Amino acid sequence: MNDEWICGRMGEDEPWALGAVNPPVFENSLFTFGNAAELGAAIKDEDERYVYWRGTNPTVDVAQRKLAALERGERAKCFGSGMGAISATISSLVSAGDHVLVLGAVYGPTTQFLRYLEKFGVTHTHVDDLAGCDSAIRASTRLLYFESPSYMAYAIVDIAEVTAWARGRGLVTVMDNTWSTPLFQKPLTLGVDVVVHSLSKYVGGHSDLVGGVVIGPSRLIRPLALTEYQLYGAAMSPHDAAKVIKGLRTLPVRMAAHQERGLAVAAFLEGHPAVRAVNHPGLPSHPGHATAVRQMSGFSSLFSFELATDDRQQAALFLDKLRHFRIGVSWGGFESLVNAPALTVEESVRATMGIPVGLIRLSVGLEPAETLVGDLGQALEGSAA
Numbered sequence: 001m002n003d004e005w006i007c008g009r010m011g012e013d014e015p016w017a018l019g020a021v022n023p024p025v026f027e028n029s030l031f032t033f034g035n036a037a038e039l040g041a042a043i044k045d046e047d048e049r050y051v052y053w054r055g056t057n058p059t060v061d062v063a064q065r066k067l068a069a070l071e072r073g074e075r076a077k078c079f080g081s082g083m084g085a086i087s088a089t090i091s092s093l094v095s096a097g098d099h100v101l102v103l104g105a106v107y108g109p110t111t112q113f114l115r116y117l118e119k120f121g122v123t124h125t126h127v128d129d130l131a132g133c134d135s136a137i138r139a140s141t142r143l144l145y146f147e148s149p150s151y152m153a154y155a156i157v158d159i160a161e162v163t164a165w166a167r168g169r170g171l172v173t174v175m176d177n178t179w180s181t182p183l184f185q186k187p188l189t190l191g192v193d194v195v196v197h198s199l200s201k202y203v204g205g206h207s208d209l210v211g212g213v214v215i216g217p218s219r220l221i222r223p224l225a226l227t228e229y230q231l232y233g234a235a236m237s238p239h240d241a242a243k244v245i246k247g248l249r250t251l252p253v254r255m256a257a258h259q260e261r262g263l264a265v266a267a268f269l270e271g272h273p274a275v276r277a278v279n280h281p282g283l284p285s286h287p288g289h290a291t292a293v294r295q296m297s298g299f300s301s302l303f304s305f306e307l308a309t310d311d312r313q314q315a316a317l318f319l320d321k322l323r324h325f326r327i328g329v330s331w332g333g334f335e336s337l338v339n340a341p342a343l344t345v346e347e348s349v350r351a352t353m354g355i356p357v358g359l360i361r362l363s364v365g366l367e368p369a370e371t372l373v374g375d376l377g378q379a380l381e382g383s384a385a
């Protein structure tokens, strides 16, 4: 089974699809049954049977089958957002008294969720590397959570090394693979137990969807589907599942274009005198490049770079000078976006978090690289001191 086929056709040949080129959107909150015994049997197996939208839906199932196959996992469960998937996954894997190791920088709300869990007696420790894991591990450590590339800094974690370390200590590993998409990196094949994604980024691809997914072995996904999925109520709607399916149809060609344009923009910035550093794991100068090439088959187009300035006004002027890049949060859509984390947080918070004043995050979209390079070039020149 190749990924293009999974994205385009796989999982769609149900008898109810009647050969339709797109699977039908099952817009119904419930399913009915011929008799009471049938309903009783379905309720006992609500993970496999269609009873009520908050638990299962045939259109959502098509998206789930494709995402599970792309990640080479047994089962996938789609949520109403990436955070829905992340919070349900972590909750499902820990109990009061457990400890979580967080390796490297992860998405801010994931850390916020771990802080929230403290009121239920679940603690966590942030560490930078495996030496940090060795020092911070406790008898109560149950889970190791990480992203690769890491959030904002785009540092690379050696996935096989980390999962071997965790397995040797009986920990469950959960990895956020949103950056790479299931096309460019397959963490389950490198020993990760459970993968989570925000589908709101490249998979959706058109900035018209918020969704998430968790993928892993049935022994871990089924309990989550029957408990946290049902109880938190962060179900994916069939309409959003149709957008996921549509996004997957073009994901391979979009990701090839994102990769090419992202690398062209990163290379341009690396050679510009007004730029101090570029954090893109696809550049040979990136410290994690060799590991990245070993464990990934491609690079997406979200990365950061540092303006050669420590002046907030100058960094803000750079953003204001951009004509093509739009200023906004999120990433992975067709449109190029710019964000400056240092400019959107309090100065004291910025300093504590160690975010350089001139750190700029780019999500390179599908516009021609010349347009984007031209825009960045004029803004760098127009904002130079």
Ligand SMILES: Cc1ncc(COP(=O)(O)O)c(C=O)c1O
Pocket: 081, 082, 083, 084, 107, 147, 151, 176, 178, 179, 197, 198, 199, 200, 210, 211, 212, 330
């Ligand atoms: C790396 C990463 N993971 C998870 C999420 C959360 O996804 P969502 O916004 O779909 O809840 C985001 C959102 O920005 C993200 O950047």
